[in-house]
Structures are given as structure tokens and as C-alpha cells.
Amino acid sequence: MSVPTAPESAVVDLLGLVALGELLAFERMAADARLAPDLRRRAALSEMAAAEIGNYRRLADRLTALGVRPDDAMAPYVEPLQAYHDSTVPHDWAEAVTKAYVGDAVTDDFLRHIAGALHEPERQLVLDVLHESRYAQFAATEIRLAISADPKVAGRLSMWARRLVGEALSQAGRVAAADRGALTALIAQGDQVDVAALIRRLTDSHTARMAAAGLNN
Amino acid sequence: MSVPTAPESAVVDLLGLVALGELLAFERMAADARLAPDLRRRAALSEMAAAEIGNYRRLADRLTALGVRPDDAMAPYVEPLQAYHDSTVPHDWAEAVTKAYVGDAVTDDFLRHIAGALHEPERQLVLDVLHESRYAQFAATEIRLAISADPKVAGRLSMWARRLVGEALSQAGRVAAADRGALTALIAQGDQVDVAALIRRLTDSHTARMAAAGLNN
Numbered sequence: 216m217s218v219p220t221a222p223e224s225a226v227v228d229l230l231g232l233v234a235l236g237e238l239l240a241f242e243r244m245a246a247d248a249r250l251a252p253d254l255r256r257r258a259a260l261s262e263m264a265a266a267e268i269g270n271y272r273r274l275a276d277r278l279t280a281l282g283v284r285p286d287d288a289m290a291p292y293v294e295p296l297q298a299y300h301d302s303t304v305p306h307d308w309a310e311a312v313t314k315a316y317v318g319d320a321v322t323d324d325f326l327r328h329i330a331g332a333l334h335e336p337e338r339q340l341v342l343d344v345l346h347e348s349r350y351a352q353f354a355a356t357e358i359r360l361a362i363s364a365d366p367k368v369a370g371r372l373s374m375w376a377r378r379l380v381g382e383a384l385s386q387a388g389r390v391a392a393a394d395r396g397a398l399t400a401l402i403a404q405g406d407q408v409d410v411a412a413l414i415r416r417l418t419d420s421h422t423a424r425m426a427a428a429g430l431n432n
Numbered sequence: 433m434s435v436p437t438a439p440e441s442a443v444v445d446l447l448g449l450v451a452l453g454e455l456l457a458f459e460r461m462a463a464d465a466r467l468a469p470d471l472r473r474r475a476a477l478s479e480m481a482a483a484e485i486g487n488y489r490r491l492a493d494r495l496t497a498l499g500v501r502p503d504d505a506m507a508p509y510v511e512p513l514q515a516y517h518d519s520t521v522p523h524d525w526a527e528a529v530t531k532a533y534v535g536d537a538v539t540d541d542f543l544r545h546i547a548g549a550l551h552e553p554e555r556q557l558v559l560d561v562l563h564e565s566r567y568a569q570f571a572a573t574e575i576r577l578a579i580s581a582d583p584k585v586a587g588r589l590s591m592w593a594r595r596l597v598g599e600a601l602s603q604a605g606r607v608a609a610a611d612r613g614a615l616t617a618l619i620a621q622g623d624q625v626d627v628a629a630l631i632r633r634l635t636d637s638h639t640a641r642m643a644a645a646g647l648n649n
Contacts (some may be wrong), residue, residue, distance in 0.1 A: 241482070242466065245458070245459060245463065258455055258489075262485055262488075264482075264485075285475075
């Protein structure tokens with residue numbers, strides 16, 4: 216069975232959602248860099264942030280090429296995405312790198328899933344904005360260092376990661392509720408996969424990643 | 433007369449100073465992006481910020497190649513540079529773009545001046561981290577728009593720009609006072625130019641730029 220391809224409006228919605236996600240992730244990580252214990256780490260999280268804005272530019276340029284103002288495409292998602300970040304402000308360096316680690320990885324899983332339903336050039340664009348693995352390695356190393364310095368931190372960060380995922384799912388529900396139908400249909404990819412199965416798959420990957428960084432789910 | 437070339441220690445001091453300047457400018461602009469009146473402008477200031485961190489990486493890599501930990505080279509300048517930013521937190525979008533405009537331009541004037549006293553590869557590196565003119569054009573356009581929307585803004589932003597330069601000169605004095613001699617000698621470039629003349633030259637360029645953006649000095 217062939218995967219139904221995305222209607223134009225769903226592509227615009229998707230690019231707007233991902234572009235705004237990059238823009239807000241940039242701002243959050245850039246602000247969280249101040250929590251770093253030294254300048255080297257402060258710069259490393261700032262570089263992770265800067266990579267997001269490079270991706271934002273590519274997505275915004277594609278929207279413009281499709282004849283859509285990036286601001287218009289992003290507008291429907293400002294409230295839920297901002298609410299996610301406002302409800303998950305990290306209080307220390309370990310929480311900041313855990314948030315970057317979880318957020319990047321869940322975003323990438325979602326993008327890999329959605330790429331299959333897109334035409335070119337959007338398909339390649341979405342694969343191109345996947346995060347570089349060196350950033351995940353940096354974050355995972357920092358999490359493991361924090362735990363080895365104080366084993367009690369593992370429990371606290373595990374709880375923090377669960378809260379991140381819970382808040383993200385809650386805001387994803389608001390995104391879906393605000394959708395005019397096209398984006399949700401694109402995510403579900405016809406009858407290939409249902410949204411519940413996608414969420415289950417994202418959660419399973421998340422659990423494996425948590426374990427890799429020394430956290431439990 | 434040949435320009436005396438910089439001793440190794442002065443080069444390390446200079447690279448550390450400029451690298452930290454980029455890192456803190458990144459953080460300030462990234463935070464100020466929240467003041468933007470729409471997502472397009474918010475992204476534009478975030479992109480200006482991201483360019484700074486790319487430059488930071490190049491300077492830090494050069495320090496590492498010279499056998500110096502970037503954190504060690506930057507450490508002497510944390511207090512004065514952080515004090516500059518803490519004393520000049522923008523309160524609205526017009527102040528934020530004015531700060532980016534003034535800060536980038538004064539930094540570039542300083543780097544162009546100092547490049548003449550450096551060996552390769554540092555000479556080219558310092559010229560490479562000059563800011564792209566499209567960022568200055570964006571900032572100047574925003575300043576002019578703010579003034580055309582409300583002519584009274586010109587006076588307020590002119591005063592703000594004077595305060596930025598005043599605070600920068602005051603912190604530059606603290607940098608010079610903390611210097612072990614090599615960096616100040618490098619800036620002065622032997623008897624080619626005295627520091628007072630350099631400051632006069634930087635101030636003259638600043639005045640011309642202010643006028644170009646519709647501000648007075």
C-alpha cells in the first residue's frame with residue numbers, strides 16, 4: 216500500500232510547527248546556558264542552541280518559497296509550545312542538559328516518522344534538520360557526570376524527564392485539538408499507523424535513551 | 433617603520449577577550465530576542481546571536497591549538513564584560529537592536545585595528561570574525577522604523593547609545609587595569625598609535641554610525 220502524500224496545507228502546518236519548535240528551543244537553551252558550571256559547558260549549550268536557529272532558517276525559507284509568511288505558519292503553535300517551555304524551566308545545569316537531551320531526541324523521532332509522508336524537497340529538509348549526534352553525546356555525558364558526582368541525582372533527573380514528556384504530550388494534545396485536520400492526518404499517515412501507536416513508539420525510544428544516560432523511566 | 437608583532441601571551445589574552453565577548457553577546461542577544469514585536473524579528477535577532485557563537489568556536493579552537501584552555505584565557509575578562517551587559521539590559525525592542533548595532537560595530541572597529549599587529553593565522557581569524565553587514569543593516573533598519581513610528585524615540589535611543597559607549601569605555605578601563613601589560617601593548621601597537629587616539633577613532637566611527645541610523649551623539 217502506498218503512503219498517502221501530504222496535502223499542501225498539512226505541509227505548511229508541519230513546517231510552521233517544526234520551525235517554531237526550533238526557534239523556542241534556541242531561546243530556552245540559550246537562556247539555560249547561564250546555568251553551566253564553567254565557560255566551556257556554557258559555550259557548548261550555546262552551540263547546541265545556535266544549531267537550532269540554523270534549522271529554523273531553512274524551514275522558514277521553505278515556507279517563504281511556498282508563498283507562506285513563516286509568522287503565519289507558526290502562529291497557531293505559539294501558545295502550546297510556549298506553554299511547554301514555561302512549565303519546564305530548568306533549575307540547574309543537570310536539568311538543563313536533560314531537557315535539551317530529551318527535547319532534541321523526541322523531536323528527531325517525530326521528524327523521522329513524519330519524513331515518510333512527505334514529498335521532496337520537504338522530505339529531505341525534515342531529515343536535514345535532525346540534530347547532530349555529538350550534541351546528544353555531550354548532553355548524555357553531562358547527565359552521567361552529574362549522576363556519578365551524586366547518585367541521588369539519578370532519581371531527581373528521572374522524575375524531571377518524565378515531567379518533560381508529560382508536559383510535551385499534554386501540549387501535543389492541544390496542538391492536535393487546534394489542528395484543522397490536515398496535520399493530524401499527515402502524522403497518522405492514513406491507516407499506516409495510528410497516533411496512539413506513534414506515541415507508544417516515541418515513548419519506547421525515550422525509555423531506551425533514558426536508560427542510556429543512566430536514568431530510569 | 434615595521435609594526436612590532438605580538439608576543440604569544442598578548443595573542444592569548446586577545447583571543448580570550450574576543451571569544452568571551454562573542455559568548456556573552458550571544459547570550460544577551462538571544463535573551464533580547466524575546467522583546468521582538470513578532471516572530472520574524474525574534475528569529476532575526478536570534479540569528480545575529482547564533483553568528484556570534486560560530487565565531488566563538490573558531491576563537492576557542494585557535495586557543496586550544498595554541499595549547500591554552502579557552503576557559504583560562506577568558507577568565508580575566510568575565511567580570512568586566514559581564515558587568516557591561518548587566519548594566520545595559522535593554523528594556524524594549526528598539527533598545528535591544530540599538531545595543532546589537534552599537535556593540536557589533538565597536539567590536540568590529542577594534543578588531544580591524546588590532547588585526548594589523550597580528551601574525552597569521554590570527555590576523556585572518558580576527559578579520560574572519562567581523563560581523564556580516566546584513567546584521568548591521570537589519571538593526572539600522574529597525575532603529576529607523578522605531579524612530580519613524582515615533583520621532584521622540586530618537587532622543588531616547590541616542591541617550592541609550594551614549595550610555596552603551598560610556599559603560600563599554602568604563603569596563604574597557606577595568607580590562608586595561610587588569611592586564612599584565614602584553615594586551616595593552618598589543619592594542620597600542622608600539623608607538624604607532626596611542627590608546628587615546630584609538631578611543632578617539634572608535635568614537636568618531638561610532639558617531640558616524642549613529643547618524644546613519646537616525647541617532648545623534
